[in-house]
Amino acid sequence: MSQDVVVSLKNVNKIFYSKEKEHHVLKGINFEVKQGEVVALIGPSGSGKSTCLRTINALETITSGNVEVCGINYRDSKQSLHMIRRNTGMIFQRFELFPHMTAKENVALGPQLVLGKSKEESTQMATDLLKRVGLSAHMDKYPRGLSGGQQQRVAIARALAINPKVLLCDEPTSALDPELVDEVVDILVDIARTGMTMIVVTHELYFAQKVSHRTMFLESGLIVEQGNTKEMFAAPKTERLQTFLKRITHQT
Numbered sequence: 001m002s003q004d005v006v007v008s009l010k011n012v013n014k015i016f017y018s019k020e021k022e023h024h025v026l027k028g029i030n031f032e033v034k035q036g037e038v039v040a041l042i043g044p045s046g047s048g049k050s051t052c053l054r055t056i057n058a059l060e061t062i063t064s065g066n067v068e069v070c071g072i073n074y075r076d077s078k079q080s081l082h083m084i085r086r087n088t089g090m091i092f093q094r095f096e097l098f099p100h101m102t103a104k105e106n107v108a109l110g111p112q113l114v115l116g117k118s119k120e121e122s123t124q125m126a127t128d129l130l131k132r133v134g135l136s137a138h139m140d141k142y143p144r145g146l147s148g149g150q151q152q153r154v155a156i157a158r159a160l161a162i163n164p165k166v167l168l169c170d171e172p173t174s175a176l177d178p179e180l181v182d183e184v185v186d187i188l189v190d191i192a193r194t195g196m197t198m199i200v201v202t203h204e205l206y207f208a209q210k211v212s213h214r215t216m217f218l219e220s221g222l223i224v225e226q227g228n229t230k231e232m233f234a235a236p237k238t239e240r241l242q243t244f245l246k247r248i249t250h251q252t
C-alpha cells in the first residue's frame with residue numbers, strides 16, 4: 001500500500017446471518033482513500049453505506065476481503081485493532097455522548113484513555129477542541145443541557161481528541177433539526193479544509209457537495225458509480241445514479 005493511502009478496502013464482502021436467511025450486504029467493495037481526501041458515501045436506504053463505514057474501524061467485522069487503515073489490518077495481531085481505533089475518529093448520527101459526563105469530560109476521555117495523557121493535559125486538549133467547535137460557553141454542561149447541534153459538535157471534538165488519521169462520519173446531520181444542520185456542516189467543512197482525511201455517509205446532497213472531493217454511490221452493496229463530486233452530481237453517468245439524484249432532489 002502506498003504511503004499516502006489511509007484507508008483501503010479490497011473485495012470486501014459482508015454477510016449478516018440470521019436463523020432464516022443470509023443477507024449479503026456488501027458485495028465486493030473496492031476503494032482507497034488518500035491522505036487529505038474527503039469522500040462522501042451516498043445511496044438509497046439499506047444500500048450498505050453505514051455497514052461499509054463501520055468495517056473501516058472494525059465496528060463491523062467482514063466476511064471476506066481485506067480492510068486496512070494506515071496499512072494495518074485488524075486481523076494482523078492483538079494490537080492491530082487498538083491501533084486502528086487509535087487512528088480513526090468516528091461521529092455517529094445520534095452523537096453517542098456519555099450522558100453522565102460534561103462536554104469537557106466527554107472530550108477529555110479519549111486523550112486520557114487512548115493516548116495515555118495526564119488528566120490536566122487531557123482537560124487542556126478538551127478545552128482547546130471545544131473552543132475550536134465554538135462551545136467555549138458550554139464546556140461544563142451535560143449533554144441533556146445542549147441542543148442537538150451542540151451535542152454533535154461535542155462529538156466532533158471528542159472524535160478529534162485522539163488526533164486520528166481519518167474521521168469517519170455516519171450521517172452526522174440526519175438526527176438534527178433543519179435549523180441546526182448548518183452549524184455542524186460548517187464545522188466539518190472547516191475540518192476538511194485543515195487537510196483531515198474524511199469519509200462521510202450522508203443523505204444530504206448539498207452536504208456531500210460542500211464537503212467532499214469524491215463521491216461513491218452505493219446501491220445494493222455495490223459501488224455503482226464514483227468520481228469527482230461536482231462532476232458526478234452535474235452529469236451522472238449511470239441511469240441508477242440519475243434516478244437516485246432525481247428522487248432525492250424532489251424530496252428536498
Ligand SMILES: Nc1ncnc2c1ncn2[C@@H]1O[C@H](COP(=O)(O)OP(=O)(O)OP(=O)(O)O)[C@@H](O)[C@H]1O
Nearest residue numbers: 016017023025043044045046047048049050051052
Ligand atoms: N447487525 C445487523 N444484522 C442484520 N442486518 C443488518 C445489520 N446491520 C445492518 N443490517 C442490514 O444491512 C443492510 C444495510 O444496512 P446499512 O445500515 O449499512 O444501510 P445504509 O445504506 O446505511 O442505510 P440507511 O441510509 O437507511 O442508514 C440493511 O438491510 C440492514 O437491515
